[in-house]
Amino acid sequence: MSTASRHHPRPTRRAFLRGAAALGLGTVASPAIVSRAFASSGELNYLGWSGYDFSALFRSFTEKTGITVNFVEQPDQEAMLAQARIASQGVGADIVEPSIDRLPEWLQADLLQPWDDGNVGLDLYDKAFLTGSAMHEGRRYFLPVVWGAEALAYARQTAPQAYGTASLAMLFDDKYRGKVTLRPSTGLAAMGRVLEAEGKLPRPWLDGYKDEATMRRLWDLALAEAVRRKAMIGQFWSSENEALTAFRSKVCTLGLTWDTTALVLAGDDVGFVAPKEGAFGWLQGYGLLKTARNAEQAHEWARFIVTPEASAAYATAFSANPVARGAVDRLDAKLRDFLRAAYPDDALSKIWWLPAQPPWFVALRGEYAQKWQAA
Numbered sequence: 001m002s003t004a005s006r007h008h009p010r011p012t013r014r015a016f017l018r019g020a021a022a023l024g025l026g027t028v029a030s031p032a033i034v035s036r037a038f039a040s041s042g043e044l045n046y047l048g049w050s051g052y053d054f055s056a057l058f059r060s061f062t063e064k065t066g067i068t069v070n071f072v073e074q075p076d077q078e079a080m081l082a083q084a085r086i087a088s089q090g091v092g093a094d095i096v097e098p099s100i101d102r103l104p105e106w107l108q109a110d111l112l113q114p115w116d117d118g119n120v121g122l123d124l125y126d127k128a129f130l131t132g133s134a135m136h137e138g139r140r141y142f143l144p145v146v147w148g149a150e151a152l153a154y155a156r157q158t159a160p161q162a163y164g165t166a167s168l169a170m171l172f173d174d175k176y177r178g179k180v181t182l183r184p185s186t187g188l189a190a191m192g193r194v195l196e197a198e199g200k201l202p203r204p205w206l207d208g209y210k211d212e213a214t215m216r217r218l219w220d221l222a223l224a225e226a227v228r229r230k231a232m233i234g235q236f237w238s239s240e241n242e243a244l245t246a247f248r249s250k251v252c253t254l255g256l257t258w259d260t261t262a263l264v265l266a267g268d269d270v271g272f273v274a275p276k277e278g279a280f281g282w283l284q285g286y287g288l289l290k291t292a293r294n295a296e297q298a299h300e301w302a303r304f305i306v307t308p309e310a311s312a313a314y315a316t317a318f319s320a321n322p323v324a325r326g327a328v329d330r331l332d333a334k335l336r337d338f339l340r341a342a343y344p345d346d347a348l349s350k351i352w353w354l355p356a357q358p359p360w361f362v363a364l365r366g367e368y369a370q371k372w373q374a375a
Contacts, residue, residue, distance in 0.1 A: 044297040045070045045094045047080050047087075052317050061304050067297045077102055084111050087289060094292040095301065100133050100283040103142050104356045113290045114139035120302040128348035129283065129323040133355075143302055144285040145311075146320035149351060150186055151279035151342060153243075153262040155253035156269045163344050168275045169194045171256055172229040181235045181246035181255035184369035186280060190256060191229075192222040193277055193352070209355045212364065219368050227375040236373055240264075256280075260319065263338055272342045278350035279343075284320070 048054075050073030058069040072093070074080040080096055087093035088111055098106060106112050117140055122130065125144065134142035152170070154161045159176065168190045171180050182190070192205045201218060208218040234252045237243040243261045246252040247270055257265075262272030288298055304310055311324030312331050321339060322328060328336055357365070 042066075042294055042297050043068050043070055044294050044301055045072070045092050046301075047072050047074055047083055047093050047096045049073070049097060049318070050075050052319075054314070054317055057305075057310060057313055057317065060310070061301065064304065065297075065300050067300055069301070081105065081109070081111075084289060085109065088291050092293055093289055094294045094298045096287045096289060097145070097284060098142075098287060099354075100131065100142055100144070100285060101354045101356050103133065103136075103287070106287055107136055107141065111290055112141050112287045113292070113295075114141050115143055115288055115302065116299060119299045121306045124303075124306040124308075124324050126323060126325050126348065128351065131283065131353055133353060134285070142285050142287060143306075144283050144323045145305060146285075146315050146318050147281055147283045147323060147351075148320050149259050149274070149279035149281040150183075150256055151259065151262075151272060151274045153247065153255045153257040153265060153270055153272050155247065156271050159253040161254075161271065161273050163273050163347060164276055166273050166275050167194075168256075168277050169197075170254065170275075172226070172232050174232065176254045177232050178234045179251070179253045180232045181237055181243060181252040181257070182233070183238060183256070184236050184372050185365050186256055187233075187236075188219065188222050188226055188365075188368055188372060189280065191226045192218060195222060195225060197277060206355060209357060209361060212360055215361060215364060219364070223368055223372055226372050230372070230375055259321070259339075259342065262342070263335065266334075266338060272338070274343050274347040274350065276350075278352040279347070281351035281353050283353055285323075 044067050046069055048071060054071065058071065062068055072083070074083060077098055080098065084093060084096050084106070096106075114136075120143055129144040129147060131144075134140055134144070152161055152166050152168075154166075159179070161170070170176065171182060171187065171190055172194065189205075192201070192208070195201050196205045201221060203214060203218060205218060208215040235242070235246040237246060237255075237257075240258065240261050243255065243257045244264060246255060247265055248268060257272075259272065262270060266272075286298075286302065288295065292298055305314060306324045308324050308326035308330055311322040311327035315322035315327065316331065322331070328339055331339070
């Protein structure tokens with residue numbers, strides 16, 4: 001998924017989750033929050049994503065803490081960054097909600113201050129989501145709130161997969177000739193990770209995200225091998241509808257798809273599982289603006305949103321996956337069982353979080369994807 005845009009929300013999953021929104025928000029609060037209720041009454045100015053209904057969460061937070069949330073909707077991360085720059089000149093805003101691969105831009109712009117680790121409920125997170133990418137010079141500048149991934153979707157009857165043996169390499173196995181569907185850009189990244197696992201790259205695949213020369217060197221190798229194995233691809237997809245059609249038309253039986261796509265396909269006897277190398281993941285969370293006037297209120301929100309109930313409710317509203325320990329247990333039963341089956345054992349700890357992707361990288365990645373499709 002391109003993290004330069006609103007890559008994560010999927011209308012089909014949102015429609016599914018709306019029916020699962022009754023999560024008992026009136027009881028959302030940890031003892032720590034209750035004990036401090038109204039002690040830090042005031043406001044919280046929050047730059048977040050547009051198109052979602054968080055009103056129940058905001059009401060519950062206000063009831064528990066006395067803090068009013070002023071939510072300013074933003075259509076994408078570019079707009080969020082622009083508004084934060086304005087806020088840095090004195091127009092109030094306290095927290096923002098970027099994806100972790102965009103965190104370097106915020107740090108380079110000197111817009112954020114670190115969170116107080118002792119005041120944000122770190123013990124409530126599933127440790128799989130407390131990635132080192134959130135840290136800068138030993139301080140934490142990013143708190144996760146929701147996540148999603150691309151992993152292996154498979155027809156249960158004709159292409160069964162199991163965690164531990166399912167691999168990205170299967171996307172390029174002659175066993176599935178003409179039966180694979182994937183996005184060209186993520187497919188090339190999957191090929192690169194496969195080649196790295198096979199010891200066939202001169203540098204780690206992640207190094208290709210650091211500078212153009214290294215990217216070209218590594219992606220040239222991935223492209224050459226992907227072209228050689230292009231016969232395995234039955235259909236490239238660029239939208240969720242195209243991925244759904246690839247399976248429902250019976251053209252494809254194995255694919256690298258979003259979790260949202262696979263959830264919709266569950267009724268078509270399609271399963272979903274993380275590859276042993278780790279699913280491709282995106283992680284979204286909170287940054288605390290350097291000019292925040294309500295830093296204590298922001299920390300109150302951080303502790304609130306990582307309680308299991310609030311984490312599940314936020315993920316449901318956002319059509320994504322929760323980050324708090326125990327939050328999955330509070331999701332709709334169908335989604336809960338889907339996530340448990342997709343990410344068993346150590347699968348969450350193996351997620352391959354998308355690294356920072358600067359503009360030059362995004363442009364080149366598109367060129368490589370087009371070359372593969374045209375080959």
